[in-house]
Amino acid sequence: xxxxxxxxxxxxxxxxxxxxxxxxxxxxxxxxxxxxxxxxxxxxxxxxxxxxxxxxxxxxxxxxxxxxxxxxxxxxxxxxxxxxxxxxxxxxxxxxxxxxxxxxxxxxxxxxx
Amino acid sequence: xxxxxxxxxxxxxxxxxxxxxxxxxxxxxxxxxxxxxxxxxxxxxxxxxxxxxxxxxxxxxxxxxxxxxxxxxxxxxxxxxxxxxxxxxxxxxxxxxxxxxxxxxxxxxxxxxxxx
Numbered sequence: 157x158x159x160x161x162x163x164x165x166x167x168x169x170x171x172x173x174x175x176x177x178x179x180x181x182x183x184x185x186x187x188x189x190x191x192x193x194x195x196x197x198x199x200x201x202x203x204x205x206x207x208x209x210x211x212x213x214x215x216x217x218x219x220x221x222x223x224x225x226x227x228x229x230x231x232x233x234x235x236x237x238x239x240x241x242x243x244x245x246x247x248x249x250x251x252x253x254x255x256x257x258x259x260x261x262x263x264x265x266x267x268x269x
Numbered sequence: 270x271x272x273x274x275x276x277x278x279x280x281x282x283x284x285x286x287x288x289x290x291x292x293x294x295x296x297x298x299x300x301x302x303x304x305x306x307x308x309x310x311x312x313x314x315x316x317x318x319x320x321x322x323x324x325x326x327x328x329x330x331x332x333x334x335x336x337x338x339x340x341x342x343x344x345x346x347x348x349x350x351x352x353x354x355x356x357x358x359x360x361x362x363x364x365x366x367x368x369x370x371x372x373x374x375x376x377x378x379x380x381x382x383x384x385x
Contacts (some may be wrong), residue, residue: 190373199359199376199377200377230351246312255328255374256302256317257312259304
């Protein structure tokens with residue numbers, strides 16, 4: 157069975173500082189990996205996805221993530237955060253033949269001025 | 270705007286009651302997924318429909334059911350509601366069932382269900 161672990165439930169950071177949100181997954185088969193963002197009182201919006209190819213994936217809003225197969229990780233990074241990045245971030249996996257997503261518990265990113 | 274529409278946005282109902290949540294997928298999307306988001310369980314996949322047929326089932330209670338209609342909109346029916354069923358219910362849609370590049374799911378804004 158697949159599972160996703162987001163190691164930090166909350167990450168406080170100052171504006172313009174770099175941030176890394178950690179995600180580890182477990183699966184016995186190849187998976188596709190996603191990061192979604194949820195702003196307060198909103199639905200989930202896709203930040204980026206890894207399907208195959210280059211292990212460094214760039215997404216929207218300046219975010220990027222690196223797929224590391226040996227460490228089964230897919231950490232999300234941003235070199236300089238803004239107040240507007242304050243939100244909850246979800247890492248998710250899906251198997252290639254199925255579209256449904258298995259989500260981590262989420263990481264609340266709080267950007268302070 | 271993701272293009273996925275969910276109604277109603279908020280719903281308050283009493284224990285033991287039955288409610289129906291509605292989802293209109295993005296134009297052209299054949300797959301509809303339902304997810305439940307609660308504080309204790311997080312985001313959990315409930316069920317998927319593809320072009321009118323049930324495709325995959327997750328942690329969906331027997332008291333809950335869903336269907337997808339010929340016009341591709343979907344409804345999630347929740348019956349014999351309990352306090353613990355209070356949650357945010359999301360619908361998502363994607364174009365195709367199995368094409369890897371189309372596994373991206375677009376989420377609606379959710380229906381917040383409160384059972385009192």
